[in-house]
Amino acid sequence: xxxxxxxxxxxxxxxxLFIIVPLILVFIFSFTTGDIRxxxxxxxxxxxxxxxxDPLYLKVLGKxxxxxxxSTIICLLLGYPMAMIISRENIKKRNVMILLFVVPxxxxxxxxxxxxxxxxxxxxxxxxxxxxxxxxxxxxIYNDNAVLLGMVYNFLPFMVLPIYSVLIKxxxxxxxxxxxxxxxxxxxxxxxxxxxxxxxxxxxxxxxxMPALSTFVISRLLGGGQYMLIGNLIxxxxxxxxxxxxxxxxxxxxxxxxxxxxxxxxxxDKEKEGGGLW
Amino acid sequence: MEKNLxxxxxxxxxxxxxxxxxxxxxxxxxxxxxxxxxxxxxxxxTTTLRIIGxxxxxxxxxxxxxxxxxxxxxxxxxxxxxxxQKYALFPHMNVFENVAFGLKxxxxxxxxxxxxxxxxxxxxxxxxxxxxxxxxxxxxxxxRVAIARALVNEPKVLLLDEPLGALDxxxxxxMQLELxxxxxxxxxxxxxxxxxxxEALTMSDTIVVxxxxxxxxxxxxxxxxxxxxxxxxxxxxxxxxxxDGIMHEDYVxxxxxxVFDCVDSGFERDEEVQxxxxxxxxxxxxxxxxxxxxxxxxxxxxxxxxxxxxESKEFQWKVHSTIMKPVDTEIGLTVIPDNIHIMKxxxxx
Numbered sequence: 001x002x003x004x005x006x007x008x009x010x011x012x013x014x015x016x017l018f019i020i021v022p023l024i025l026v027f028i029f030s031f032t033t034g035d036i037r038x039x040x041x042x043x044x045x046x047x048x049x050x051x052x053x054d055p056l057y058l059k060v061l062g063k064x065x066x067x068x069x070x071s072t073i074i075c076l077l078l079g080y081p082m083a084m085i086i087s088r089e090n091i092k093k094r095n096v097m098i099l100l101f102v103v104p105x106x107x108x109x110x111x112x113x114x115x116x117x118x119x120x121x122x123x124x125x126x127x128x129x130x131x132x133x134x135x136x137x138x139x140x141i142y143n144d145n146a147v148l149l150g151m152v153y154n155f156l157p158f159m160v161l162p163i164y165s166v167l168i169k170x171x172x173x174x175x176x177x178x179x180x181x182x183x184x185x186x187x188x189x190x191x192x193x194x195x196x197x198x199x200x201x202x203x204x205x206x207x208x209x210m211p212a213l214s215t216f217v218i219s220r221l222l223g224g225g226q227y228m229l230i231g232n233l234i235x236x237x238x239x240x241x242x243x244x245x246x247x248x249x250x251x252x253x254x255x256x257x258x259x260x261x262x263x264x265x266x267x268x269d270k271e272k273e274g275g276g277l278w
Numbered sequence: 279m280e281k282n283l284x285x286x287x288x289x290x291x292x293x294x295x296x297x298x299x300x301x302x303x304x305x306x307x308x309x310x311x312x313x314x315x316x317x318x319x320x321x322x323x324t325t326t327l328r329i330i331g332x333x334x335x336x337x338x339x340x341x342x343x344x345x346x347x348x349x350x351x352x353x354x355x356x357x358x359x360x361x362x363q364k365y366a367l368f369p370h371m372n373v374f375e376n377v378a379f380g381l382k383x384x385x386x387x388x389x390x391x392x393x394x395x396x397x398x399x400x401x402x403x404x405x406x407x408x409x410x411x412x413x414x415x416x417x418x419x420x421x422r423v424a425i426a427r428a429l430v431n432e433p434k435v436l437l438l439d440e441p442l443g444a445l446d447x448x449x450x451x452x453m454q455l456e457l458x459x460x461x462x463x464x465x466x467x468x469x470x471x472x473x474x475x476x477e478a479l480t481m482s483d484t485i486v487v488x489x490x491x492x493x494x495x496x497x498x499x500x501x502x503x504x505x506x507x508x509x510x511x512x513x514x515x516x517x518x519x520x521x522d523g524i525m526h527e528d529y530v531x532x533x534x535x536x537v538f539d540c541v542d543s544g545f546e547r548d549e550e551v552q553x554x555x556x557x558x559x560x561x562x563x564x565x566x567x568x569x570x571x572x573x574x575x576x577x578x579x580x581x582x583x584x585x586x587x588x589e590s591k592e593f594q595w596k597v598h599s600t601i602m603k604p605v606d607t608e609i610g611l612t613v614i615p616d617n618i619h620i621m622k623x624x625x626x627x
Binding site: 171173174176177178179180181182183184187191192195196 | 364366369
C-alpha cells in the first residue's frame with residue numbers, strides 16, 4: 001500500500017490547485033479591499049461583510065434561505081414516500097424506477113431547466129392548451145413558484161436516492177419484530193422505519209439544501225432577469241460589477257449558512273440515533 | 279376437540295409463484311407445550327412458523343387460535359410473540375428500550391413498564407444492562423434481550439426461529455437448558471424451529487419432523503428416535519442402518535439373509551419393509567456367536583465411542599461401540615428384538 005501512495009499525488013495536486021487555492025483566494029478577497037488589477041493595493045478590511053448587512057442584501061439572503069428550505073422540505077415530503085415505494089418493489093421494478101429517476105440527470109441541467117421554460121412560458125405548452133380550451137392564459141413563469149418548481153424538479157433525485165439506499169438496506173425483520181410486538185403500520189413507521197432512515201434523510205437534506213441555496217441558473221431562467229437570489233448576487237458581483245471582494249464576502253456568508261445547516265442536521269441525526277424517538 | 283388445544287393448523291397450504299412450499303400441514307399445539315418443528319433447510323418449517331406469527335398468509339387452510347380462525351388477524355393483534363433468527367433487535371434503542379417496546383406500544387403506566395422490564399432482565403440474567411447499547415452486547419446477550427423483549431409481553435405463545443443458530447456450541451448447550459427451564463417457569467407455549475436434531479430431542483415435548491413441505495412424523499422425542507416412521511426421519515434423527523427386509527408375519531422379520539424376532543406387527547404377510555437399526559444398538563460378539571457376520575473395514579474414534587464400518591455379505595453396517603476391534607477382524611453382530619424398527623417401504627425418488 002505504501003508504495004502506491006504516489007498514485008494519489010495527482011489527485012492531491014488537483015485538489016490543492018482547484019479547491020484549496022481558490023478557497024483561500026476567496027477568503028483573502030473577502031477580507032480585503034482595493035483594486036485587484038493593482039498589485040499590493042490590498043488592505044485588510046471587514047467592510048465587505050458590513051456592506052452585506054444592508055437590508056437590500058439581507059432580503060436577498062432571507063429569500064434564498066426561505067426558498068432553499070421550502071424546496072428541501074417539499075423534496076423531503078415528495079421524496080420520502082417515493083423512496084419507500086421504490087424500496088418495497090421487487091428488484092426488477094426497483095431498477096426500472098431508479099433508472100427513470102436517474103435518466104433525466106444524464107441530460108444537461110441547463111437543458112432541463114430550459115425545457116421548463118418552454119412548458120411554463122407565456123406562449124408555452126401549458127398556456128397553449130389553456131387557450132385551446134378557451135380560458136385566459138395564466139402567468140406560470142417568472143415568480144417564486146416557478147423557481148421553487150425548478151428547484152424541486154432538479155434536486156428531487158438527490159433526496160430520493162440517499163433515503164432509498166438507507167431504506168433498501170434496512171433489515172425487514174426489524175419491521176416484523178415491531179409488528180410482532182404490537183406496533184401497527186403507523187407506529188412501525190414512526191418508531192422504527194423513520195428513526196432508522198434518518199442518516200438518509202440528513203444526507204438528502206444537505207444534498208438538496210446546498211445546491212438550492214447557491215443556485216443562480218434556476219432563478220435566472222425561471223425567475224427572470226430581475227430575480228435575485230444569493231447565487232445571482234454573487235454571480236453579479238464577479239461577472240458584471242467586477243467587485244470580487246464583495247462577491248467573495250457573500251460567498252463566505254453563504255458557505256457559513258450551508259455549514260450551519262449541515263451542523264444542525266448532523267446533530268439532529270446523532271441525537272436520534274443515540275436516544276430513540278421516545 | 280381437545281380442551282387443552284391452543285393452536286390448530288388445518289390443511290395449511292402455501293405456494294410462492296407456483297412452487298409448493300407447504301403441502302397440507304395439519305398439527306395442533308397444546309397449552310404449555312414445547313413443540314419443535316424440525317427439518318432440513320427449505321423444508322417449510324420457518325414458513326410454518328411465519329404463518330403462525332402472521333408474517334405470511336397461507337394460500338389456503340385454517341389457523342385456529344383458541345377456537346378462532348386468525349388467518350386475517352395482523353401480527354400486531356395476535357397474542358403471539360417471536361424471537362427472530364438474527365434477533366432483530368432495534369439498533370437505535372438501548373436494552374431497556376428494546377425490552378420495553380411492546381409494553382410502551384400497549385401504553386402501560388411507566389412504573390409498571392419499568393418493573394416488568396427490570397424483572398424480565400433479571401430472569402434472563404441481564405441485570406444492570408438496561409442502558410447498554412445493542413451493539414455492545416455479545417451474541418448470547420443479544421439473544422437473551424430478544425427473548426426478554428418477547429416474553430415481557432406475556433404472550434400466550436412464543437415462537438422461536440432457530441434462536442441459537444448463531445451461538446457457539448458450549449453457549450448453545452447452556453441456552454438450550456436455560457430456555458427449557460424458562461419455558462417451564464413461565465408456563466408459555468413454545469414453538470421452536472430448528473434443523474439441529476439434538477437440540478430438538480433435548481428440549482421438546484413434541485417434535486414435528488418436516489421435509490419438502492410435508493410433515494413426516496409427529497411424536498415425542500423418544501418416539502421419533504426409537505420408532506421413526508420412514509427412512510427420512512430415521513436418517514435425519516441420528517445415524518441409522520436402513521436395510522430392506524420382508525415381514526413374514528407379525529413379530530417375525532427377515533433381513534440380511536436371516537430371520538429375526540421383532541416387536542412390530544400390523545403388516546401384510548410377506549410385505550416388503552425397511553428395517554432401521556441404530557448403530558449403538560448393534561452388539562459386537564465373536565464371529566461364531568453373531569446373527570450377522572462381517573469384517574471391520576474402517577474405524578474412527580469419536581470420543582465417547584468408536585465408529586466402525588462392518589462389511590457383511592448383504593450390507594455395510596455402521597456400529598457404535600466402546601469396544602474397539604481392529605480393521606480386518608472378523609466379528610459377529612447381534613441385536614435384541616426391541617431395537618429392530620420396522621417401517622413401511624417407501625419408494626424414494
